[in-house]
Amino acid sequence: MSTHQHAEGQLPHEPEKATLEGRNKILGFWLFLGAETALFGTLFSAFLALRHNIGDGPSPQHLFELPMVFAATMILLTSSLMSVFAVQAMHRHKVKEMVGWLIATIVLGLAFLGLEIYEFNTYVSEGHKMTTSAFSSSFYTLVGFHGAHVAFGVLWIGLLILQIFKKGLTVVTAPKIYVSAIYWHFIDVVWVFIFTVVYLMGKVG
Amino acid sequence: MSSHHSTSEGGAKRHRTEGPQKHIVAFILSLALTVIAFAAVAAGEINTTFTYIILVAMAIVQVFVQLAFWMHMKDKGHLFPIIGIVSGCFVVFLMVIMALYWVWW
Numbered sequence: 001m002s003t004h005q006h007a008e009g010q011l012p013h014e015p016e017k018a019t020l021e022g023r024n025k026i027l028g029f030w031l032f033l034g035a036e037t038a039l040f041g042t043l044f045s046a047f048l049a050l051r052h053n054i055g056d057g058p059s060p061q062h063l064f065e066l067p068m069v070f071a072a073t074m075i076l077l078t079s080s081l082m083s084v085f086a087v088q089a090m091h092r093h094k095v096k097e098m099v100g101w102l103i104a105t106i107v108l109g110l111a112f113l114g115l116e117i118y119e120f121n122t123y124v125s126e127g128h129k130m131t132t133s134a135f136s137s138s139f140y141t142l143v144g145f146h147g148a149h150v151a152f153g154v155l156w157i158g159l160l161i162l163q164i165f166k167k168g169l170t171v172v173t174a175p176k177i178y179v180s181a182i183y184w185h186f187i188d189v190v191w192v193f194i195f196t197v198v199y200l201m202g203k204v205g
Numbered sequence: 206m207s208s209h210h211s212t213s214e215g216g217a218k219r220h221r222t223e224g225p226q227k228h229i230v231a232f233i234l235s236l237a238l239t240v241i242a243f244a245a246v247a248a249g250e251i252n253t254t255f256t257y258i259i260l261v262a263m264a265i266v267q268v269f270v271q272l273a274f275w276m277h278m279k280d281k282g283h284l285f286p287i288i289g290i291v292s293g294c295f296v297v298f299l300m301v302i303m304a305l306y307w308v309w310w
Contacts, residue, residue: 030286037293044297045304070243077239081232084275088225185275189268195239196264200246204256 011093015174022175029179033186040190043145044197047138051202055133058126060202069199072115073191076150079108080188083181090177095169098177102161105184109154116147139198146194149187156180231274238267 012018086101130140242263273279
């Protein structure tokens with residue numbers, strides 16, 4: 001049925017769950033995401049507690065520009081969709097198509113990062129630096145930590161694409177693709193809370 | 206949707222080929238929820254408390270949509286992932302309560 005033959009025969013329909021190792025990798029990754037949830041929770045709670053302490057620095061209402069945040073949100077949301085298409089292509093054993101979706105995912109991830117760098121740069125020029133106030137410190141820590149996760153995801157998926165070129169889609173490489181997609185969606189989920197709690201609530205006051 | 210038929214009944218064509226439709230639906234849903242949240246703030250005429258409620262509600266619904274569809278949590282065999290995420294959320298809940306009400310106020 002499929003043209004992609006695996007060493008031991010046909011690649012199974014859901015190659016990421018075909019081996020015990022693959023299933024354990026996915027389970028372990030979910031436990032990691034539980035810990036990541038707690039980690040982002042600490043950053044969010046610190047931000048929520050400190051967000052009104054703006055000192056002499058600019059206020060969130062003055063600083064944040066909704067169109068830019070909206071654009072960043074759209075980019076990340078679309079990139080999440082690309083990532084889910086990659087997993088679907090993997091389930092159909094269409095390796096080239098999967099790599100195409102993965103490349104679309106990281107290109108959008110890079111666009112998001114570029115926008116964030118531009119945004120931070122603008123803020124710094126408006127006098128909103130890391131050490132300006134408790135608000136600015138907790139803002140850069142939280143949003144910057146999310147940005148670092150995006151950067152890590154871009155690197156990770158980029159390396160996975162190279163590995164796919166080298167080793168092809170097997171029951172060993174498939175769980176990695178699947179898990180990286182889960183990670184990417186998680187980053188998107190965290191962003192939902194960031195644009196809500198940091199930007200929109202910041203704008204409301 | 207209807208993506209999890211039993212795969213036991215034999216034949217060569219036993220496994221489902223899941224279409225992109227439900228993911229596009231999830232995407233459009235997320236898009237709509239995002240637009241509502243941004244519009245509630247951009248309109249700026251609603252009172253603050255009500256805006257907060259809209260924002261938090263939109264965020265929570267969107268997270269459920271994304272967890273269920275994109276992170277496959279509605280698929281079978283996801284008990285442990287759900288336990289992992291729920292326990293993480295529990296810790297977050299305690300942390301936010303502590304930071305906001307017990308430590309700082």
